[in-house]
Amino acid sequence: MADAQSMTPFAAEAISALGYIKPGCEHLVSRLLILCVENHPKAVATSFRKHGSQITKAEKKALGIRANAFMSYDAVDMLTPRGLASPLEALETTLLRAVFSHFRAVKLATPIPAKHAEIRYDPPFKECGACWPLNKQRVDIAAATPFPLVGCFREACPLTYSVYIDYIGELVEQERGRR
Ligand SMILES: [Zn+2]
Numbered sequence: 001m002a003d004a005q006s007m008t009p010f011a012a013e014a015i016s017a018l019g020y021i022k023p024g025c026e027h028l029v030s031r032l033l034i035l036c037v038e039n040h041p042k043a044v045a046t047s048f049r050k051h052g053s054q055i056t057k058a059e060k061k062a063l064g065i066r067a068n069a070f071m072s073y074d075a076v077d078m079l080t081p082r083g084l085a086s087p088l089e090a091l092e093t094t095l096l097r098a099v100f101s102h103f104r105a106v107k108l109a110t111p112i113p114a115k116h117a118e119i120r121y122d123p124p125f126k127e128c129g130a131c132w133p134l135n136k137q138r139v140d141i142a143a144a145t146p147f148p149l150v151g152c153f154r155e156a157c158p159l160t161y162s163v164y165i166d167y168i169g170e171l172v173e174q175e176r177g178r179r
Pocket of ligand 1: 123128129130131132152153154157158159
């Protein structure tokens with residue numbers, strides 16, 4: 001089970017890299033990240049904006065958001081000027097970037113289940129200039145990072161690491177052992 005402390009590096013990286021959320025909000029974002037393990041960041045961010053005292057219609061208009069959108073004073077307070085330019089997406093995008101890092105960290109920490117197995121890069125998008133060239137390449141676990149890859153242009157890249165098992169190699173070895 002993830003705790004806020006283990007989430008903090010991922011929250012801090014996303015806050016710093018995207019610049020939508022004020023530095024100092026790492027702990028709050030880490031706590032919201034725990035909810036993102038089982039809920040989409042969009043739902044978590046919306047629910048956070050819905051919680052607490054809501055800004056006025058005039059303030060929503062000034063922010064450029066629709067009158068029926070949820071937006072609490074707490075949610076506005078955590079946004080930087082860059083975040084205020086897209087107030088409905090700022091937290092969601094930050095959570096999404098951070099939770100992908102968390103998921104990669106989980107993959108890297110998972111013991112490889114078989115002798116004939118390895119971890120490989122599994123980038124979902126061909127447009128990712130930094131991630132796609134690594135498609136299906138073996139990951140050096142000792143050197144691998146859970147954080148977004150340098151050069152990836154995406155605000156939240158779902159690059160993941162997958163376990164590949166060489167079933168044939170395993171079978172051949174078992175057969176040899178039997179002789
Ligand atoms: Zn990428």
